[in-house]
Amino acid sequence: MFRSALDALRRGISKTAAAVGGGLRGVLKGKDLDEDLIDRIESTLVASDMGVRIAREVVDEVRRAFRGGTAKRGSDAVGILKERLKDRLRGSDLSLAKVSAGPTVILVVGVNGSGKTTSVAKIAKALKDEGRSVLLAAGDTFRAGAVAQLEVWAKRLDIDVVRGSTNADPASVVFDAAEAAIARKADVLLVDTAGRLHNQEGLMRQLVKIRNVLAKKIPGAPHETLLVLDATTGQSAIAQAKAFGEAAGVTGVFLSKLDGTARGGSVVQIREELGVPVKLVGVGETPDDVEPFDADRFVEALFESLDDLKE
């Protein structure tokens, strides 16, 4: 699933890699470690938005190894950082939920403009490419043009959309979509929703209503609730994730716009602070620009420019 020919992840995090890897390169190339250098590694990592605490903890490992005499060169520090970060990002099941009987329901939520509708298109295409039948629910009846935007993607991908009229109750659209998904024996029902803030009580209640409708129609639904976070918003994405995670039963994060930021380190922080895995990353504006999040590949891509440090 989500295998694109181009190495989208590497392309996507090139800005972050330039900031982290490129930043460290100047500090470390050809150098022996010392306390001052280690402090500079720390400030580079802190600036990447991976979180101050985590940056300190991984750099502390380098410091300990240096003081203990096991890390001497810049390249030793890079090896330790990579291993520590991989450890922290690994684990837990990163694949999307998939039920054996009846449609699997994936609900997509997030704040305005975070990339929900685009991400729905990306997920829909990847699932369709896998041979699964997909139905979309246009649950954003709030913003004029939202349904049309989803329909444009759906048409290109040759996937059907269940829609209601503008300002229809989104829960009723979702109800119809759930019935249609059952009747057509769709493998997956993907629900796009309106952008909302966690403190907009009315809109958050609407989300609860959508969830209840889904649960009534399809056992266990929604099986996956993906929170779409805009990676370019850095710290604000973390705050949103915390608030949404509590209010909306989020099971995974879709981190969008990783191609537009040098703050891709937030992947690390989201994982740490929320206990919710980043399952997918968006790395561009077309339906092909998505990758499953792979901790090892992410960390390797982040430090790619340091690979020749040993020489």
Ligand SMILES: Nc1nc2c(ncn2[C@@H]2O[C@H](COP(=O)(O)OP(=O)(O)OP(=O)(O)O)[C@@H](O)[C@H]2O)c(=O)[nH]1
């Ligand atoms: N570069 C880049 N742009 C993206 C990505 N994902 C979405 N976008 C762009 O972000 C903008 C907003 O995307 P939408 O999918 O409309 O966001 P949304 O969350 O559905 O927005 P609302 O429905 O208004 O809340 C669009 O211009 C998208 O093309 C991504 O991974 N990379």
Ligand SMILES: [Mg+2]
């Ligand atoms: Mg939208």
